[in-house]
Amino acid sequence: MRRIINSVAPIRICDNGGWTDTWFAKYGNIFNIAVYPYAEVQIEVMPLQDGKPDISIYAENYGEQYIVNRERLGYDKHPLIAAAIEKMNVPTDISISVTIFSEAPAGGSTGTSAAVTVALIGALDRLTPGRLTPHEVAHLAHKVETEMLNQQCGIQDQLSAAYGGINYIxxxxxPYxxxxxINVPDSIWWELERRLVLIxxxxxxxxxxxxxxxIKHLENEGPDCKKMCDLRKTAPIARDALYKGDFLALGQSMIQNTEAQQNLNPALVGEDARKIIEIAKDHGAVGWKVNxxxxxxxxxxxxxxxxxFTKRDLIKEIEQENKLYRNITIYLSRHGLRVWEN
Structure with missing residues (x-):
C-alpha cells in the first residue's frame, strides 16, 4: 500500500557557547534556541515494481530531481542525503520518493543541514522496525556528518533540531x-519571540x-584554554537570564559570546556582521550573536x-543598507523533530 511519511525539524539560533561542542573542546556548555522555519521531508513509499527506480530524490530548494542507485549511493550529489539513506538501511522491497525543502537559506549558520538530516533520519526510521528516540536521531545525524562524510561538526545543531525549544546542553x-x-512562563516565551530578529x-x-x-590553534592550546573557557561561560549566563526574564542580561551574554568568537579570530565576525551590529546599536538593540x-x-x-516599532525600524534600515541583507521571519519552536503519516 502507498504511504506518505512527513517529518519536520527546526533550525537553531543564538548558540551561546558554540565551538565548545566539538571534538577539540572535549567538553562544553551550549545554550541555543530552536525556531521555525522548519526543514521539511516527505517520503512517498510504494511497493517495489520492475522497471521503476527504487529511490528518487527531489531537492526542492535546488530544483534538482535525480535517481539514487542503492548499490552505489555515492556522495557526489547532496552527500548528506545519500549518507543518511545509507545509514538507515532502507528496506529493499520498497520504492521511495524523497522530497526535501527548507525556507531557511542553506549556509545560513543556523544548523539547516543538521535539521535536514534529523528530519530525514526521523522519516526513514518509520520504514524499519522499532523507533529511535530524539537523542538517538541526533546522535545518528551527527555520525552521518562526522564519520561518514568526515566533516567538522559540533553536536548542538542536531540536538536542537531533535528536541526543539530552548536548550541548555x-x-x-x-560527543556525549x-x-x-529551559521551560519559562508564556509571557517570557512571547516576549523573547517578539524581540528576536534573524538577519x-x-x-x-x-x-x-x-x-x-x-581549530588547529584551539587543538594546540587544549580544552581548558582561556578562549574556550570564555565561550563556555556565556551559556549558563544566557540560561539564568532567561529563567529570570532578564533580557538585558540575555543580550549581554550574546554580546559576550560574539566578542569571545572574535577573540578566536577577528575574521569570525565579518564586515557585514559588524555593519549590522552598528545599525542594531543605533536602534536600541540589547544583544547580538553571530550565529x-x-x-x-x-x-x-x-x-x-x-x-x-524600533524592531520594525531596525529591520527596515538593515534591508535598505544592502539589498542582499534579509530578515528571516522566525517563531520559537516548542517542538523538535515531528514525524507523522498521511
Missing amino acids: EMFDY ASVSQ YLGKSHSSSRVHEQV GAGGDGGSITLLCGSMS
Missing part, C-alpha cells in the same frame, strides 16, 4: 551530552581556511529593546 565527553530544556547576510557561510586555522562558528556570510541574531 552540557557536553561532558565529546545531556539536554535540559541573513546575503551569502552562504561555508567552512573556510579561517576555521581550519582556529554558528562565524566568519564570512551566514547570519546574525539580534535581541531588540522593549518597543516593537
